[in-house]
Amino acid sequence: MHIGVPREVVPGETRVALTPNEVRSLTAEGHQIVVEHGAGDRAGHPDNEYLDAGALSGDRANAFNADIVLQVHLVGAGNRASNSDLDQDLKLTRRSTVLAGLANPLSHPEPVRRLAEHSVTTFSLDLLPRITRAQAMDVLSSQSSIAGYRAALIAAERVDKMLPMMTTAAGSIAPARVLVLGAGVAGLQSIATTRRLGAVVHAYDIRAAAREQVESVGGTFVDLPLDTSSAEGSGGYAQAQQEEFYARQREVLGNEVAAADIVIATAQVPGKPAPILITEDMVRAMRPGSVIVDAAAAQGGNCALSVADETIERFSVSIIAPTNLPAGAAAHASRLYARNIANFTRHLLGDDGPQLTADDPIIRDTLLTREGQVVHAGLRALLG
Numbered sequence: 161m162h163i164g165v166p167r168e169v170v171p172g173e174t175r176v177a178l179t180p181n182e183v184r185s186l187t188a189e190g191h192q193i194v195v196e197h198g199a200g201d202r203a204g205h206p207d208n209e210y211l212d213a214g215a216l217s218g219d220r221a222n223a224f225n226a227d228i229v230l231q232v233h234l235v236g237a238g239n240r241a242s243n244s245d246l247d248q249d250l251k252l253t254r255r256s257t258v259l260a261g262l263a264n265p266l267s268h269p270e271p272v273r274r275l276a277e278h279s280v281t282t283f284s285l286d287l288l289p290r291i292t293r294a295q296a297m298d299v300l301s302s303q304s305s306i307a308g309y310r311a312a313l314i315a316a317e318r319v320d321k322m323l324p325m326m327t328t329a330a331g332s333i334a335p336a337r338v339l340v341l342g343a344g345v346a347g348l349q350s351i352a353t354t355r356r357l358g359a360v361v362h363a364y365d366i367r368a369a370a371r372e373q374v375e376s377v378g379g380t381f382v383d384l385p386l387d388t389s390s391a392e393g394s395g396g397y398a399q400a401q402q403e404e405f406y407a408r409q410r411e412v413l414g415n416e417v418a419a420a421d422i423v424i425a426t427a428q429v430p431g432k433p434a435p436i437l438i439t440e441d442m443v444r445a446m447r448p449g450s451v452i453v454d455a456a457a458a459q460g461g462n463c464a465l466s467v468a469d470e471t472i473e474r475f476s477v478s479i480i481a482p483t484n485l486p487a488g489a490a491a492h493a494s495r496l497y498a499r500n501i502a503n504f505t506r507h508l509l510g511d512d513g514p515q516l517t518a519d520d521p522i523i524r525d526t527l528l529t530r531e532g533q534v535v536h537a538g539l540r541a542l543l544g
């Protein structure tokens with residue numbers, strides 16, 4: 161198969177879909193790979209590394225003139241790339257081409273229509289089912305882990321305290337107090353990272369199963385008087401709640417937020433805007449010098465004051481809302497992403513070329529468009 165790897169064009173993106181290591185493996189398996197000039201530069205992989213690994217280097221048209229195109233952002237769909245970026249790339253793409261990457265389609269369904277109009281076959285890896293068989297392809301987990309780690313470091317760097325307890329000749333310093341909201345993959349990594357830095361870490365998630373996971377990485381689970389019996393939906397994800405639930409949650413979270421030097425907010429519900437868990441009044445009640453890192457900013461954010469991709473100060477509290485945390489660790493984020501997408505490519509190709517069977521949950525859940533149609537059931541319902 162001819163596999164193309166274009167340079168990412170979404171502003172602020174530093175990752176690359178395939179690293180030279182994965183190129184080497186896929187080439188050894190008989191595939192021919194074309195990498196757009198400079199695609200790996202920002203992830204620490206100059207063109208010569210790809211050439212050494214057996215790839216060809218080409219322009220954007222060469223990278224899109226392939227049987228399979230692997231990207232971080234699927235032709236920029238749903239990720240703030242302009243419509244013209246998407247259209248220009250689609251003009252370079254053959255109708256028979258398979259494209260795979262992240263499209264965030266449940267939050268940004270419209271560009272998927274255009275992918276269908278162009279008759280390309282597309283897969284969005286952010287829809288992979290969280291089943292054991294798909295773990296080696298699970299880009300959400302690999303990238304969320306990095307996001308959680310980065311969020312912790314950004315917060316630690318910004319807050320006006322040190323995180324560990326210290327005993328010095330000038331007296332003792334108490335450890336900083338961290339509150340993590342949402343204890344999925346990113347939140348657990350934020351807990352583990354701030355714990356390693358010496359902070360006292362509290363965390364809350366609406367899924368009951370999260371308690372044990374929070375404790376296993378050294379956090380203290382916060383008990384809130386909320387009825388969370390309907391909190392867990394399918395696939396281990398949280399279920400969206402009624403606004404009254406969130407209003408009550410904000411009320412009972414108030415003291416926890418006010419007591420924290422750092423709040424790292426990672427609470428998300430797939431395909432929905434992130435729930436607002438921190439209001440302006442809650443920020444006002446925080447200690448001056450404290451920090452909120454809103455790691456849910458790409459889905460609208462958990463803090464009502466967050467401004468995507470900006471750091472603002474309100475009531476002397478820093479509110480940082482990065483929408484692409486993995487891009488801050490481009491080398492490792494690319495390495496894990498590349499391994500995931502290479503495994504997905506192997507799964508897709510099987511032994512006899514693409515197997516687009518709906519019996520396979522990995523294909524069924526990730527396949528967006530095929531033969532001019534939006535085929536993903538959830539998206540069809542969204543697009544009407």
Ligand code: NAD
Pocket residue numbers: 290291292295298300301304341342343344345346347364365366367370395396397398409426427428429430435
């Ligand atoms: P996510 O990014 O969709 O959400 C992050 C977290 O926010 C979730 O834990 C969710 O419960 C929580 N949340 C939502 N609303 C909240 C609220 N109002 N208050 C507090 N927290 C709230 O989730 P994710 O990190 O992708 O993980 C989802 C699930 O998938 C988890 O159960 C995780 O353990 C599981 N998972 C399974 C596998 C697997 O292979 N089996 C792999 C990775 C993750």
